[in-house]
Amino acid sequence: MENEKIAVGLDIGTTKIVAMIGRKNEYGKVEVLGIGKSKSLGVHRGVVNNITQTIQSIQQAIKEAEADAGIEVEKVMVGIAGQHIRSLQHSDYITRQNFDEVIEEKDIVELCDQVHKLVMLPGEEIIHVLPQEYKVDGQGEITQPIGMHGARLEANFHVVVGQISSIRNIVRCVTNSGLALGGVNLEPLASANAVLSQEEKEAGVALIDIGGGTTDLAIFKDGIIRHTAVIPFGGNVITEDIKDGCSIIEKQAELLKVKFGSAWPGENKENEIVSIPGLRGREPKEISLKNLSKIIHYRAVEIIEQVFLEIKNYGHEEQRKKLIAGIVITGGGAQLKHLKQLVEYITGMDTRIGYPNEHLAGDTERETTSPIYSTAVGLLMKSISDQDQEQKDAAEEKEEILEEEQTINEVEEQSASTEEIEEDNNISNTTSQEGKGSTGPRQSFFDRFVDKLKDILDKAE
Numbered sequence: 001m002e003n004e005k006i007a008v009g010l011d012i013g014t015t016k017i018v019a020m021i022g023r024k025n026e027y028g029k030v031e032v033l034g035i036g037k038s039k040s041l042g043v044h045r046g047v048v049n050n051i052t053q054t055i056q057s058i059q060q061a062i063k064e065a066e067a068d069a070g071i072e073v074e075k076v077m078v079g080i081a082g083q084h085i086r087s088l089q090h091s092d093y094i095t096r097q098n099f100d101e102v103i104e105e106k107d108i109v110e111l112c113d114q115v116h117k118l119v120m121l122p123g124e125e126i127i128h129v130l131p132q133e134y135k136v137d138g139q140g141e142i143t144q145p146i147g148m149h150g151a152r153l154e155a156n157f158h159v160v161v162g163q164i165s166s167i168r169n170i171v172r173c174v175t176n177s178g179l180a181l182g183g184v185n186l187e188p189l190a191s192a193n194a195v196l197s198q199e200e201k202e203a204g205v206a207l208i209d210i211g212g213g214t215t216d217l218a219i220f221k222d223g224i225i226r227h228t229a230v231i232p233f234g235g236n237v238i239t240e241d242i243k244d245g246c247s248i249i250e251k252q253a254e255l256l257k258v259k260f261g262s263a264w265p266g267e268n269k270e271n272e273i274v275s276i277p278g279l280r281g282r283e284p285k286e287i288s289l290k291n292l293s294k295i296i297h298y299r300a301v302e303i304i305e306q307v308f309l310e311i312k313n314y315g316h317e318e319q320r321k322k323l324i325a326g327i328v329i330t331g332g333g334a335q336l337k338h339l340k341q342l343v344e345y346i347t348g349m350d351t352r353i354g355y356p357n358e359h360l361a362g363d364t365e366r367e368t369t370s371p372i373y374s375t376a377v378g379l380l381m382k383s384i385s386d387q388d389q390e391q392k393d394a395a396e397e398k399e400e401i402l403e404e405e406q407t408i409n410e411v412e413e414q415s416a417s418t419e420e421i422e423e424d425n426n427i428s429n430t431t432s433q434e435g436k437g438s439t440g441p442r443q444s445f446f447d448r449f450v451d452k453l454k455d456i457l458d459k460a461e
Contacts, residue, residue, distance in 0.1 A: 002401070003021050003224065004175075004460040005387075006021060006022075006023050006033070006071055006073065007021075007022060007023060007077070007182075007380055007383035007384045007387055008020065008022075008035075008065075008067075008073045008075065008076040008077065008182075008380070008383060009022075009076070009077050009079070009190075009375075009376045009377070009378070009379025009381075009382070010062075010077065010078050010079070010174070010179075010376075011187070011375040011376040011377065011379060012040065012043060012044065012048070012054065012058070012060075012078065012079065012170060012173070013040055013046075013211055013212055013213070013375070014040060014043050014044065014045060014046055014211060014213025014214065014234065014236060014334070015036070015039070015059075015081055015097070015211070015212030015213070015235070015236065016037055016038065016039060016040050016042075016060045016062060016212070016372075017038050017039075017040045017057045017058055017272055018035065018036070018037050018373060018375075018376040019034060019035070019036040019037075019058075019061040019062045019065040019073075019376075020035050020373070020376040020379070020380045021033045021034040021035075021038075021066070021069040021071060021073060021075070021380075022064065022380045022384070023105075023363050023384070023387075023418065024362050025085065026363070028361070029359060029360060029361040030359050030360050030361065030377070030380060030381055030384065031360075031361045032360065032361075032365075032368050032377075032380070032452045033068075033069040033071065034065045034066065034067070034068030034069025034071070035064075035065055035367075035368065035373070035376075036060070036061040036062055036063065036064030036065030036066070036067075036068065037061055037064065037066055038057045038058075038060035038061040038064070039057065040054070040057050040212075040313055041053040041054070041056075041057055042054035042055075042057065042173075042200050042247045043213065044080040044213060044232065045082060045083050045213040045214055045232050045234075046083065046085075046187075046211070046213050046214040046232075047082040047084065047166050047169075048166070048169040048170055048173060048289065048341070051169065051172065051173055051176070055173050055176050055177050056178075058173060058174065058177040059177050059178070060133070062076075062177065062179065063418035064460050073178040073179070074179065074180050075179065075181070075182040075383075076174060076179050076181065076182055076383070077182045077183050077184075077379045077380070077382050077386070078171075078174055078182075078184050078185070078379070078385035079172060079184075079185055079186075079190055079375050079376075079378075079379050080127060080166075080167060080170060080184050080185065080186060080187060080217055081186070081188070081211070081214050081230055082162070082163075082166055082188040082230060082346040083214065083230060083232035084162050084163040084166050085127075085160065085161070085162050085186070085228075085229075085230040085231075086160075086161050086162075087158060087159065087160050087161065087228045088158075088159050088161065088286060089156065089157070089158060089159070090115060090118065090156070090157045090159050091154065091155070091156050091157070092111060092114055092115050092154070092155065092157065092331075093111070093135075093152055093153060093154035093155070094107065094110055094111050094152075094153050094211065095151060095152055096150070096151055096152070096153060099151035100149075102107075102146075102147050102148060103136065103145045103147065103148050103149070103150060103153060104146060104147055104274050106152075107144060107153055107328060108131070108145070108398060109137055109211045111131075111153060111155055112129045112157075114265065115129045115131055115157050115159065118159070123163055123165065124161050124162065124163060124164065124194070125161070125162065125163075125164045125167065126159055126160070126161055126186060127160045127161065127162050127167070127186060128158075128159070128160040128185075128186055128189070129157055129159055130157060130158040130159075130160070130222050130224075130225050131155045131156075131157055132155070132156040132157065132225075132226070132371040132445055133155070133156055133224070134153065134154065134155045135152075135153075135154035135155070136148050136150035136152070136153060136154075137150040137151060138150050143222075143223075143224075143407060150163070150377070158225050158226065158227070158228070160186050160227070160228060164193045164202050167184065168194045170184070171184070175370030178284065182383055182386065183382070183383070183384045183386055184374035185378075186228065186380060187209065187211075187216055187375050187378075187379075188207065188216035188217060188218035188228050188230070189208055189218060189225065189228070189306050189372075190325065190355075190375050190377070190378030190379045190381075190382055191207060191209040191216065191265070191330055191331070191354075191374040191378050192207045192212070192218045192220065192225075192378070193354065193359075193378045193381055194330075194354075194356035194358065194359065194374045194377040194378035194381060195328060195330050195354030195356050195358060195371075195378075196220065196354070196358070197358055198223065199219040199325070200220070200328070201221075201224075201325075202222060202223045202318075202327040203324040203325040203418060204219075204220065204221040204321070204322060204323035204324045204325055205217075205219070205220050205323055205325035205326065205327070205328060206219045206221075206222075206307075206311050206323055206326070206327045206328070206349075207219075207220075207317075207327075207328050207330065207354065208307050208327060208328070208329045208330070208331075208343075209329075209330050209331040209374060209375065210234055210235060210331040210332065210333025210334055210427065211234045211235065211328060211331045211333065211353070211375075212228065212234050212235050212236045212260050212329075212332060213232075213234045213236055213331060213454075214230050214231060214232055214233070215230075215231040215233055215306070215307060215331075215333070216228075216229075216230050216311050216331075217230075217231065217307055217311070219228040219311065219314050219323070221321060221323065221389070226314060226321075227310070227313070227314040229307075229310045231303065231306045231307060231310070233299075233302070233303050233306065234303075234331075234333060235257075235332055235333040235336075237252050237299055237303075238257060238261075238295075238296055238299045238300065238333075238336075239253045239257055240243055240253075240296055241295050241296075241298075242256055242257055242261075242296070242438050244289075245291070245295045246276075246285070246292070246295075247285075248276055248285060248287075249279070249367050252276055253450070256274070256276070256287070256292060257296065258335075260274055260289055260292060261292060261293065261336060262289075262292075262296065262297075262336075262337040262338050262461060263296055263297055263300040263336050263337065263338045263339060263341075264293065264294040264297065264337075264338035264340045264341055264342060267291040267293065267338060268288075268289040268292075268293050269290070270288070270290055272288070272289040272290065273286050273287065273288055273289065274286070274287050274289060274292075275287075276348065286424045287289075288399075288442070292446055296336070297342070300336065300339060300342055301342070301346065304342065304343055304346045305345070305346065308346060308347050311323070311347070316442075317389050323349065324352055325350070326349040326350030326352075327343055327347060327349050327350070327351045327352075328350060328351070328352055328353075328354040329343060329352075329353055329354060329371075330353070330354035330355075330356070330371040331371055331372070331373040331374060331375070332371065332372045334353050334371040335370075335371060335372075340353060353371060354372070355371060355374075356368075356369055356370060356373055356374045356377035356378070357369040359377075359381060360377065371461055384408050409423060
């Protein structure tokens, strides 16, 4: 097994850190070779707030994944989220010097690089520049301009921005864990690639990834990313509410939420009660499941309404921006009972739970296809696609070098044959001039013409 064919996705979440090792199989599907999971202790709402603890958690997850796969890893693709992420729309253009030639990949790269130079607010930097649609010499609604003729290349961009300090802290945690950084990818984009089909992206869809500390949103329409947002609430806020509302410890609150929690209070009868062991010999605590569901319901409604506000800000109510495929919910929070029904009730949009099995090989374990692993699968896919692109670029570069070498060789061969011809001419010229009192072995045609002219003039005198 060649190590360079192996890719790794590293999801640094608020509640857990997941390392996923995989590769592409012969059918083009993603084959998961190993998974490592550790409790995330140094991350709050998607932002690192304790470097040492985060490094330990990363190392633990990587070690577990390496043991599972039987492979040592060096390079990882890291996900980035957190409340510091924001996105904006931007238009830019370039004027091409060689407009008689067709538009190539390098022109698009030049245009994207120009957007990367945009001046952001102090302490912010650009994470992603995502082209939406292009214009060539004023002609709009072009999705792929490569191969077209034109002098002015213009594009609308979706620009994702984050805080420099937060990004650097994540990078530092990865490098200090003894790993090389293969790249940074926005987590909602990674999750979207793992759980959405191309048809959904074309029709228009909103992906809601409910994590522990944040809820990430990515909106697609006509196959293009249109809007991204990170809402600073997640499953942990629901657990906190249960802990405070029922006067129990966090561990018990989390277990209650997972085992008995529901986002729809009407589902529980008044007499349904669960008993929780008391602390250090205290009496057990009895909790009504209806009350538990009410606590969860109020917080879940708040999270969904915040997300729905972002969907409205994108312009979902306009006819041409309508999200026909509705909503897909994924992430650990998507496993909450009756959440799908609650989302449909609040938004009035079709909803499904997103499982990351769209691009995974058929024999993948059931555990891997849980919504919890959506971001990790997406990051693994991104790592694989980046490797493919690197290989393609390297092959193209090699081809260009070979072509250049071939051209140089051809030129050298031509010049060598030209020299031989000249040498032959010079030899024949020399022999023909020997009897006529030539002045040198390599007398040119012009010199001979001048000599002849002098002879004629001398005779005329």
